[in-house]
Amino acid sequence: MTIYALSSGAGLSGIxxxxxxxxxxxxxxxTLTKKVLPTPRVATLRKIFSCKSNDLIDEGIIIxxxxxxxxxxEDMAEFHxxxxxxxxxxxxxxxxxxxxxxxxxxxxxxxxxxxxxxxxLLKAEGIGDLIASETEIQRxxxxxxxxxxxxxxxxSWREILLKNLxxxxxxxxxxxxxxxxxxxxxxKKDIDVVRSEIKKTLNDSKVGERxxxxxxxxxxxxxxxxxxxxxxxxxxxxxxIVSEIAGTxxxxxxxxxxxxxxxxxxxxTAGIRKSxxxxxxxxxxxxLKKAQDADLNILVFEPKSVDFSHFxxxxxxxxxxxxxxKSxxxxxxPEELEQYNPISIxxxxxxxxxxxxxQIKKNLKIKFVNIEDTTITxxxxxxxxxxxxxxxxxxxxxxxxxxxxxxxxxxxxxxRHLGMLVGxxxxxxxLGSIFNDFCIGK
Numbered sequence: 001m002t003i004y005a006l007s008s009g010a011g012l013s014g015i016x017x018x019x020x021x022x023x024x025x026x027x028x029x030x031t032l033t034k035k036v037l038p039t040p041r042v043a044t045l046r047k048i049f050s051c052k053s054n055d056l057i058d059e060g061i062i063i064x065x066x067x068x069x070x071x072x073x074e075d076m077a078e079f080h081x082x083x084x085x086x087x088x089x090x091x092x093x094x095x096x097x098x099x100x101x102x103x104x105x106x107x108x109x110x111x112x113x114x115x116x117x118x119x120x121l122l123k124a125e126g127i128g129d130l131i132a133s134e135t136e137i138q139r140x141x142x143x144x145x146x147x148x149x150x151x152x153x154x155x156s157w158r159e160i161l162l163k164n165l166x167x168x169x170x171x172x173x174x175x176x177x178x179x180x181x182x183x184x185x186x187x188k189k190d191i192d193v194v195r196s197e198i199k200k201t202l203n204d205s206k207v208g209e210r211x212x213x214x215x216x217x218x219x220x221x222x223x224x225x226x227x228x229x230x231x232x233x234x235x236x237x238x239x240x241i242v243s244e245i246a247g248t249x250x251x252x253x254x255x256x257x258x259x260x261x262x263x264x265x266x267x268x269t270a271g272i273r274k275s276x277x278x279x280x281x282x283x284x285x286x287x288l289k290k291a292q293d294a295d296l297n298i299l300v301f302e303p304k305s306v307d308f309s310h311f312x313x314x315x316x317x318x319x320x321x322x323x324x325x326k327s328x329x330x331x332x333x334p335e336e337l338e339q340y341n342p343i344s345i346x347x348x349x350x351x352x353x354x355x356x357x358x359q360i361k362k363n364l365k366i367k368f369v370n371i372e373d374t375t376i377t378x379x380x381x382x383x384x385x386x387x388x389x390x391x392x393x394x395x396x397x398x399x400x401x402x403x404x405x406x407x408x409x410x411x412x413x414x415x416r417h418l419g420m421l422v423g424x425x426x427x428x429x430x431l432g433s434i435f436n437d438f439c440i441g442k
Contacts, residue, residue, distance in 0.1 A: 037064055046062045062080075300325055
C-alpha cells in the first residue's frame with residue numbers, strides 16, 4: 001500500500017509539501033505529471049494534472065527518491081506545490097483515486113523508516129521531539145538524540161553485556177570444553193563498569209524529561225488572592241477567569257511558556273479552603289495533587305489571608321516560593337509568613353513581578369544545570385534502565401559456579417531490557433504510544 005499526506009502545516013502558505021511513499025509512487029508521478037520520471041533527487045518543475053483528465057491543477061516542484069535511498073526506505077516523492085487549500089485538496093483528492101493509495105496515519109512515514117531500518121527507535125523518538133520542540137533547549141536535546149549519541153551509549157553497554165553473556169552461554173552449553181576458568185569472577189569486572197554507568201545516568205534529577213515535557217510550576221493559594229491574575233500576566237493573555245467571587249477556578253488551567261529558553265508548564269489551581277461543594281472539593285484535591293507533582297510551587301497569599309496551618313501541612317516547602325499579592329493595598333504582611341521571606345507583589349500594578357520572575361529563573365537554572373549530559377528523555381528509557389540495573393544487581397549476588405545458570409539468566413534479562421530501550425527486541429507494543437504524538441505527514 002502506498003501512503004500520502006500533507007507534510008507541511010495546514011492553512012494558507014506560499015508552499016505546501018505533499019509526501020508519497022510506497023510501491024505505487026512511480027505510478028503516482030507518471031499519472032499526475034503525465035511525463036517520464038524526473039531525475040532522482042533533483043528538484044524538477046512539472047505541471048500537475050487531474051488523474052482522470054487533462055485539467056491542470058497546479059505547477060510545482062517534484063522530487064523523486066527511488067528506494068531504498070529515501071527517508072522511508074521505499075520509493076518516495078515530494079510534491080512542492082502552492083499552499084492554497086484548493087490546490088492541496090485537489091491533489092489529495094486525486095491521490096485518493098489512484099489504486100492502492102491511501103492517506104497516511106500519524107507518524108506513518110517515520111514508522112516505515114523504522115521498519116525498514118533507516119532509523120532506530122531512539123531516533124524516531126528524537127524526530128517526534130524535534131517536531132514538537134517549542135524552545136531552544138528542547139530543539140538541541142532532540143537533535144542530540146537524532147545524532148545518535150544516546151543510541152551509541154546504550155548500544156555500547158548492550159554489546160559489553162552480550163559479549164560476557166556469550167561466555168556464560170558457552171560454559172553452560174559446553175561444560176567439558178577447555179574454557180577460561182573463573183568466568184563469573186572475570187565477567188563481573190566488565191559488568192560492574194556498565195552497572196555503575198547506568199546508575200550514574202539514572203541519577204540525573206530527570207533533567208531530560210523536564211526539558212522534553214516542561215518544568216512544571218503550580219500556582220496555589222487560598223481563594224481570591226490573585227492566582228488567576230498571575231497566570232494571565234505570565235501568559236500575556238486572558239486564559240483564566242478573574243472574579244471577586246471566591247471559588248471561580250474549579251479545574252486546573254494549564255499554560256505552556258518559554259522563560260529564558262526553558263520550557264515551562266504553569267498551572268492555575270482552585271483556591272484552597274474548607275468547602276462543602278463537591279465540585280470545588282474535587283478541584284482542591286486536584287490542586288494539591290498538582291503541588292505534589294510540580295517542580296516548583298508558587299504559594300500566593302494576600303495581606304488579609306489567615307489560618308495558614310492547614311495549607312502548609314502536605315506541601316514540600318523546599319520547592320516553594322512564597323508570594324504576598326495586592327501589595328498596592330498598603331496593608332501589613334501576615335506575620336506567619338515572614339519566616340518564609342515572601343515576595344511582596346501587585347499583579348494589578350505590576351509591582352515586584354520582576355523579583356518573582358528572577359526567583360523562578362534561579363530555580364530553572366538549578367534544575368537544568370546538567371543539560372549537556374542528559375541521556376534519558378522519556379519515562380520509557382528510565383524504566384528500561386532501572387530494570388536493567390536491577391537484574392545486574394541480582395547478577396552480582398551470584399557467587400559460585402553453582403549459580404551459573406541463574407547468573408546467565410540475570411545477564412540475559414538485563415541485556416533484553418537494553419535491547420528494548422534501543423528497539424532491538426519487543427518494541428511493537430510501544431510504537432503506538434510513540435507515533436500517536438506525531439503529526440500526519442511525518
